[in-house]
Amino acid sequence: MTSERTTLYRDKINGKIMGVCAGIADYTGVNAAWVRLGFVAALLTGILGPIIIPGYFLTGFLLNKKPQHLYVDREEQKYWQRVRQSPTRTSREIRSQFRDIDRRLADVETFYVTSNPRLSAEIERLR
Incomplete structure (x- = not known):
């Protein structure tokens, strides 16, 4: 199709x-x-x-x-x-953009977890 x-x-x-x-x-x-x-x-x-x-x-x-x-x-x-x-190149570019977004989200998560000890303790307690 x-x-x-x-x-x-x-x-x-x-x-x-x-x-x-x-x-x-x-x-x-x-x-x-x-x-x-x-x-x-x-x-x-x-x-x-x-x-x-x-x-x-x-x-x-x-x-x-x-x-x-x-x-x-x-x-x-x-x-x-x-x-x-070039469908292959386009899908490769999209995957790269998603990896970049994922990396940036992980950086934001790391920033909030490490700078907020209460949040960090709550996450550890949930594990």
Whole structure:
């Protein structure tokens, strides 16, 4: 099952014609201008011209429009782009962040326990 956040959509809001290049840019995290420039370069080489134009319109008709509710903010959009690019790296980063949070919580706990002898004695009594 594919999440709606990891699906390729056409982006009509940021798109010029059908939103295909903007959708590819959103999916990959590349600037839309570079995707459009690559499309034009492939079109102008002449070799891929007969394939590029019908492929563009076919893709435009087959892809769904990007839902309005998909991303709350820019930070969430960047996160899901990283997930699509490298899920393993993203999960490794998240695990690292949780380890850091756990370490900081342990530091806070140590601070309160060692600086509060009454609390420390109560914890020892409970053991």
